[in-house]
Each structure stands twice: as C-alpha cells, then as structure tokens.
Amino acid sequence: MRRAALAGPLLAVAGLAQAADPPADLENGRAVARTWCAQCHAVERGESQRADGVPTFTGLANDPRNTSDRLRAFLTQPHGRMPDLSLSRQNRDDVIGYLLSLRDGRAGPTEPKPRRP
Numbered sequence: 001m002r003r004a005a006l007a008g009p010l011l012a013v014a015g016l017a018q019a020a021d022p023p024a025d026l027e028n029g030r031a032v033a034r035t036w037c038a039q040c041h042a043v044e045r046g047e048s049q050r051a052d053g054v055p056t057f058t059g060l061a062n063d064p065r066n067t068s069d070r071l072r073a074f075l076t077q078p079h080g081r082m083p084d085l086s087l088s089r090q091n092r093d094d095v096i097g098y099l100l101s102l103r104d105g106r107a108g109p110t111e112p113k114p115r116r117p
C-alpha cells in the first residue's frame with residue numbers, strides 16, 4: 001500500500017527530469033561527428049587542426065556567428081569535398097548540438113560542468 005502511494009509522485013519527478021534534458025543527444029552527435037566529420041575536421045574539444053583550411057569544431061563552436069540555425073542551413077548542403085552525407089534530421093541536429101557544446105565554458109557530453117570559483 002505504501003509503495004503504491006509513493007509511485008505517483010516518483011513518476012512525476014522522473015517525468016520532470018526528462019523534460020529538462022537537452023533537445024540534442026550529445027553522445028549521438030559525437031558519434032556522428034566521429035563517423036562523418038572527423039576525416040576532415042578535428043571534432044574533439046581542443047583537438048588541433050587536422051588539415052589546412054578545415055576549421056576545428058571547437059573553433060566553429062566559438063565563432064559567435066555559428067548559431068544552430070546557421071549550422072543547420074549550412075549542413076543541408078554538402079561543403080568542401082564533403083561527400084553528400086544526407087544526414088537524417090535527428091543526426092544533423094545532434095551533431096550541431098554536439099558541436100555547439102564545445103563552446104568554451106559549456107560542459108560537453110562526458111565532461112563535468114566547469115567549477116566556478
């Protein structure tokens with residue numbers, strides 16, 4: 001009896017926690033980046049540039065022009081010598097979410113939130 005009474009409130013709390021999740025799946029975004037972008041781009045935080053003229057994801061993330069809307073528009077077209085990836089909408093949004101998570105001061109998918117002094 002006690003248990004049944006507890007289940008309702010607990011489920012409500014679990015629901016709230018889920019609603020607070022970021023819209024993009026950062027782990028999937030990172031996997032997409034490793035599979036589809038890493039042959040040209042440095043996709044990990046702080047990784048140094050792989051090839052001349054190919055921006056790093058950290059650099060792109062820190063360019064204030066790169067809003068998710070701009071990146072989404074950019075990624076609907078192939079670029080550079082990038083093969084036509086035809087990313088699914090979900091994968092595209094996740095890779096954008098991952099890229100933007102590399103912006104300085106933001107916590108990445110596996111890193112703990114930076115501590116404020």
Ligand code: HEC
Pocket residue numbers: 032033036037038039040041053054055060071074075079080081082083085095
């Ligand atoms: C075959 C190589 C190649 C692959 C694969 C590739 N890129 Fe690029 N990317 C480039 C080059 C070269 C540039 C710089 C020149 C340009 O913008 O066309 C670039 C530029 C960019 C830019 C900057 C656009 C701007 O003008 O601000 C973004 C964002 C980007 N790439 C995202 C991605 C993502 C996300 C993926 C994986 C889904 C990816 N790229 C895969 C070669 C590649």
